[in-house]
Amino acid sequence: MPQLDAGAGGGDDLGAPDELLAFQDEGEEQDKSRDSAAGPERDLAELKSSLVNESEGAAGGAGVPGVPGAGARGEVEVGAEALGREHTSQRLFQDKLGESLEDGLKAPECASGMYKDTVYSAFNLLMHYPPTSGAGQHPPSSQPPMHNKASQPAHGVPQLSPLYEHFSSPHPTAAPADISQKQVHRPLQTPDLSGFYSLTSGSMGQLPHTVSWFTHPSLMLGSGVPGHPAAIPHPAIVPPSGKQELQPYDRSLKTQAEAKAEKEAKKPTIKKPLNAFMLYMKEMRAKVIAECTLKESAAINQILGRRWHALSREEQAKYYELARKERQLHMQLYPGWSARDNYGKKKRRSREKHQESNTDNSLHYS
DNA sequence: GTGCCTTTGAAGGGG
């Protein structure tokens, strides 16, 4: 129970050691990158050219091939493996993205406003969540509360993860500790669950991802929280996809196999908790879209990836902390859940691609 | 209609 309040320090059995290591290792570089981030326009121009000329960068990169941004940004070490991935992937996508990126970044409002209040303002928003109970403390800048944020997506889905929103809530009484307390002595994944989902899966599907969080049967935290909707489930729970859904209410012709399939279909898909970068992306995507003319997620994600690396370690740490708490909450909500459960639910060709690339590599190295 | 693209990070499994 006190784990959630324990912060990043003691009692954090979920904290990924890699994160700390990364921070330690990249600390100086991150600081450098932050310094260089003080010149956003320069960085943007750099970013732009890098995104456009990514593939060419392999040959022309003065410092790090394939990472044009590394040099001008202040020796931000992306890591060899990231380099390779970036290089290859962007080469694959550059034909399409190059133009779209350039078009988007060409927009004056994008170029000038790219950093004007992006990284830091979003971060300040994040700072609304108090590490312990500093809910009354507002971020240094004049960031409006979350719910007043103007850049909320048009679809009305809060950009932030539930935890983020939770921590950002002006109601500090709804601390994560309460969540865990409430849910800890609540039977998790009880047989009632399927019934609950069978009843609500349809409506849940209509609910925005995040909004639907608080109705989770094991997480009825909204009831005691003023200002919160009564019941919104965790966003990790998503109704079965239309493909998999077997029309739970159509019980007329139900073979045994169908019944089994139906039972499985009733089980909502429990999604992976979002990692730090995913939380960051979710937060910043709308901003990037607003600032640039881009809409393609692939292009936006490239920008966000750059921005992510431009964040100071303190800024990243907040997202890591959020992600850590998300994982912690997720683990408490779904003790038996494994990321493996969702394996195969996405049909991907990455393996094939990887095999292809491996073949290519082997050809290269042979 | 479905999968791919792109990003980073987490997790699981195999060697």
Add this chain to the structure above:
DNA sequence: CCCCTTCAAAGGCAC
């Protein structure tokens, strides 16, 4: 322990 694979979000795009 290291490496590889998959998935998490997102929306345009290709097929």
